[in-house]
Amino acid sequence: MKQNHLFLLLLFTSLSVFSQTNNKEASYRTNLKELNMKVYEKDSTANALVLYEYGNSYVDQRDYDLITEKKFKIKLLNREGFDNATVTVHLYNNERRSEKIEEIIATTYSLVNGNVETTKLSKENIFKERYNENYTLVKFTLPNIKEGSVITYSYKLISPFMYKYHGWEFQGDIPKLYSEYNTSIPANWTYNIKLVGAKKLTTNTSDIKKNCLSVSGGGHSDCAISKYVMKDIPAFIEEDYMTSESNYLSRIDYELMTFKGFDGSIYNYTKTWEAVDKELKTDPNIGKQLYKSISVEDLLSKTIIDEQDELKKANAIYKYVQEEYTWNEEYKIFKDVSVKDLIKNKSGNISSINILLHNLLKSCKINVKPVLLSTRENGLPTKIYPVISDFNYLIVQATINDKTYLLDATDKFLSFGQIPFKCLNQYGRLLDLKNGSKWIDIKPEKSSAVQYKATLSLNKTGNITGTVTSKRTDYYALKHKKSFKNEENYLKNLEDNNPNIEITNHNVTRNESHPDFLENYDVKYLYDNAGNNIYINPFFIKLFKENPFKLQERTYPIDFGYESTYYYIMHIDYDEGYTVLEKPKDLNIALPNNTGQFIFSSTISNNSLNMLMRISIKESLFPSEYYPYLKAFFNKIIESQNNSVIVLQKT
Secondary structure, three states, X not given: OOOOOEEEEEOOOOOOOOOOXXXXXXXXXXXXXXXXOOOOOOOOOOOEEEEEEXXXXXXXXXXXXXXXXXXXXXXXXOHHHHHHHEEEEEEEEOOOOEOEEEXXXXXXXXXXXXXXXXXXXXXXXXXXXXXXXXXEEEEEEOOOOOOOOEEEEEEEEEEOOHHHOOOEEOOOXXXXXXXXXXXXXXXXXXXXXXXXXXXXXXEEEEEEEEEEEEOXXXXXXXXXXXXXXXXXXXXXXXXXXXOOHHHOOOEEEEEEEEEEOOOOOEEEOOOOHHHHHHHHHHOOOOXXXXXXXXXXXXXXXXXXXXXXXXXXXXXXXXXXXXXXXXXXXXXXXXXOOOHHHHHHHOEEOHHHHHHHHHHHHHHOOOEEEEEEEOOHHHOOOOOOOOOXXXXXXXXXXXXXXXXXXXXXXXXXXXXXXOOOHHHXXXXXXXXXOOOOOEEEEEOXXXXXXXXXXXXXXXXXXXXEEEEEEEEEOHHHHHHHHHHOOOHHHHHHHHHHHOOOEEEEEEEEEOOOOOOOEEEEEEEXXXXXXXXXXXXXXXXXXXXXXXXXXXXXXXXXXXXXOOOEEEEEEEEEEEOOOEEEEEOOOOEEXXXXXXXXXXXXXXXXXXXXXXXXXXXXXXXXXXXXXXXXXXXXXXHHHXXXXXXXXXXXXXX
16 A cells, blocks of 8 residues: 655755744743643643744854754643653764764743742753763753643754754654754755655745855855744554554654765765665675575485475475574674574574575575565665665565465464564565565465354253364464463463353364464353343454554554454354344444455354354555544444343243
C-alpha cells in the first residue's frame, strides 16, 4: 500500500509561500491564563502540555558553525507530568570535534496564594555525563515545580557538523499548542529535507536572503530562509499493530546531499546504490564474507551433499546451520562479521550466521542472495537514497524451482521460508553485488491461521464434557512454540485464560518436520443454570481478550505484519430431554473493499447445535483511514464473544 504519511521537500525547488500564520497568540512569556489552566480541553487525559516551542538554526558568520537556538514553555497539569521538567540534551562528538551547549536559562512559574512565584535554575544544577563514545548528555531539572506550574527553558547549541543539520520534532508524547522551526541554509549546502508524519504544516514559507554568508577573499553565498509551524498537535500515543514510532512522528529531517566550496570544489555525501554495491563488494564484513570459500565436505553430511532434490537439500542445510550455530544476541551486521570465527566458536552475530547459510547454499549450487532490512522497531529505511545505517538485519533469499524463500537461521523455532516477526517491515534491499541491488517486498505469502474445534456433549445428568482441538499455523504457531518451551507456565496460562472449563489430558503434537502447532485436550464446561435452564457462553475460549484499538483517532497505519484467519467451530450434542430456547444471532460483517470479513452463524439439527465463527484479515497493512472501520469490526467480534449465549431448557 502507498504510504501517504511521508513526502520529500527538496531544498530550493520551490520558494512559494504555501500559507501564512498569525503569531500573536504564540509567545514564550507566560501569563495568568496559562497559570490558572487546570485541564487541556482538547485532551483531558494530558498530564502536561507544550504551550510554545521555538527553534532557529543558522550558520555563524565567524567560524561557520551551525547554531541552533531553542525555547520551550510547558504547562505541568498534574504530578504525572513532572517528568517533563527534566531535560536531557544529547551533544554529538567525534574524535576531533564536539557540539557545545551555551546560555541555558530555565525558570519555574507557580501560583501560590494568588501570587506568581518565580524560581530560576542555578548553574550548579546543570550536569554533564558521558553517554557513549559519540554522545555526551547535559541534564537539568526545573526547580520548585508544583501541579499547575508553567516552566520555560532555553539554550543555544553550537555544532561544527553541518552534515548533521538539526531536525525538528513537531510531535511528542504530550500535546502541543504551537511549534515553530526556522532555518537558514547557505546555498553551499544542499540537503534532502523530509517531512514525516500525518500532521500538516500550518505555515510553510521559503525565501532567499542575498549574501547571507561571506568569506575572506570576496566569496559569498545566498541563504534559503524557511519557516515551519504546526498548531494543535495531538500527543503521539502508541498502540498495538504499529512499527517504530519514528516512521510516523510529525517532524522534519535533514540529510546532506552535496557541499560546494567557494573554490568550485564539490563534495557528494549522498551516494547511489551502484556506488554502495561496489563498496559492499569489497567490504570485509559483507562482500569478502559472502565470497569466502566454504568446504562443504567438512561441515555437511554426505547425505545432505548427495541429496538430489534441491528443495530438500536447502531444507537440510538450513536445519544444519539453525541447529549447529547459536546467535549471540548481537546484530552488528556491518561489524565483527566472520564466518571463520563462527565455525570455530559455534556462536556469532546475525550476519555471520546468515552469511554462512548463504555460502553453504551457494556452494551447493542453490541460487541465493543476501537481503538487508530494518526491523520493525528500527524504522523504515529510506528509499530516496542509500542510507546504510538505516539497516540493522541481514537475511537470505533462496530461489528454488522458480519460487523464492526468505531464510533466517538465527532462531531455532523458525520454519524453512519463515523469518522473525520483527523482520516483517514492508521491504528490504536484495543485494546482487554483480548485477545491482534492488528493493523487494518483505511479506509472508500466506495467511497465518488459528483454528479451534470444540466438540461437546450434554448428558441427562447435566454434565457438559468434550474435547478441544486447535491448530496454529505460521506466525501463530511460532509464538506458541516459543511459549511452550516452559510447559508448566503454558498450561497455567491456558487454565487462567479459560476459567469456565476444567482441562485434562492436554497434549501437544511435536513433529520437527511439521511447522504447525497442534494441540488437544479434554474439557468439562462449568455453566450457570437458573431453574430448568442452562446458560452456555459458546466462546469459553476467547480469540481476543479485548479490542486492540482504543484511540479516538489514529493517524498512523495499522501494521499487522501478516494476513490472519481465525476459525472457531463448536458442536454440542444434547440429550432428548433438552430443547434450545435461545441461540446467538447470525452476523456477516465486512471491512471496506473486502479487506476483511467476520461471519458468525449457528444451526440446530437432530438434538445438536453447530456454531461457526470465521474472521479473516486480508491485508497485512492498512492505512489510517481504515482505523474507525477496524475498531468497529473488532468491537463486533468482542461483543459476540462476550454476549453470545445458548440457553437450553430441561423438559
